[in-house]
Amino acid sequence: xxxxxxxxxxxxxxxxxxxxxxxxxxxxxxxxxxxxxxxxxxxxxxxxxxxxxxxxxxxxxxxxxxxxxxxxxxxxxx
Numbered sequence: 001x002x003x004x005x006x007x008x009x010x011x012x013x014x015x016x017x018x019x020x021x022x023x024x025x026x027x028x029x030x031x032x033x034x035x036x037x038x039x040x041x042x043x044x045x046x047x048x049x050x051x052x053x054x055x056x057x058x059x060x061x062x063x064x065x066x067x068x069x070x071x072x073x074x075x076x077x078x
Contacts (some may be wrong), residue, residue, distance in 0.1 A: 020027075028034075065071060
């Protein structure tokens with residue numbers, strides 16, 4: 001093949017970060033900061049999104065009126 005495959009200049013900081021990232025499972029420890037971050041990302045944010053969607057769902061009543069039907073004939077689905 002054409003070209004020199006080792007012509008790329010490697011950044012030492014990026015290489016160290018890559019090695020550290022690959023060995024994260026060996027050096028990880030549960031600390032207060034990791035527990036709080038894990039709780040926020042896995043419980044608080046999804047629960048907030050679910051609550052927002054649940055509340056917004058009941059604010060709007062988007063029901064189409066069919067032909068020959070008046071607004072008073074519509075049934076509320078709640």
